[in-house]
Amino acid sequence: MTGTPISRARRSRRLLIIVAAGLLAVALLVDPIARQVLTGGRSIDLEVLQLRLIYNTGVAFSMGDHVPSPVLLTVTGLITTAIAVYAWRTAPASSWLAVVGLAALFAGAAANVIDRTLDGKVTDYLHTGWFPTFNLADTFLTCGVALLLVSLFVDARTEAKESAR
Numbered sequence: 001m002t003g004t005p006i007s008r009a010r011r012s013r014r015l016l017i018i019v020a021a022g023l024l025a026v027a028l029l030v031d032p033i034a035r036q037v038l039t040g041g042r043s044i045d046l047e048v049l050q051l052r053l054i055y056n057t058g059v060a061f062s063m064g065d066h067v068p069s070p071v072l073l074t075v076t077g078l079i080t081t082a083i084a085v086y087a088w089r090t091a092p093a094s095s096w097l098a099v100v101g102l103a104a105l106f107a108g109a110a111a112n113v114i115d116r117t118l119d120g121k122v123t124d125y126l127h128t129g130w131f132p133t134f135n136l137a138d139t140f141l142t143c144g145v146a147l148l149l150v151s152l153f154v155d156a157r158t159e160a161k162e163s164a165r
Helices: 005-037 069-093 096-119 136-164
Strands: 043-046 049-056 122-127
Touching: 005 049, 005 069, 005 096, 005 122, 005 136, 069 096, 096 122, 096 136, 122 136
Parallel strands: none
Antiparallel strands: 043 049, 049 122
8 A cells, every 4th residue: 555654554454344234234234134044944045055044043063152141242242352452553554464364353243242232142154065154254354264374475576575675
């Protein structure tokens, strides 16, 4: 990104907000549709992927399903807040790839927290047959982490090239 440090910071934070808000909105729109369409044990086979409704009272892979819902909600809410603060503070100095990764990470975490707030469980509906059932927010979390890792390699490589000059 070019321009003054202030304009760069604004652009980075604007990108963070736009991507996070867009992904969060998509996840929050899809969840109730999945609940409505897939009720009563209905399943939709899309070859590689099946759509079927599962509720997760725990966290990743149903771990912690014995922990009271208010405790899970508090802990995941605090983690999501920490991600938001970190993303906001580091966005001005981060590459666009890292900013998009942080936005996806925040959007996925926030969508799951909001879903859990409704009834103490997260709505999962994407099933591959070889992996536990997950939702769109989980996909955003995973893609966010992947983008952050890629940005680390790309940024390190760019810095190495620039320092070699």
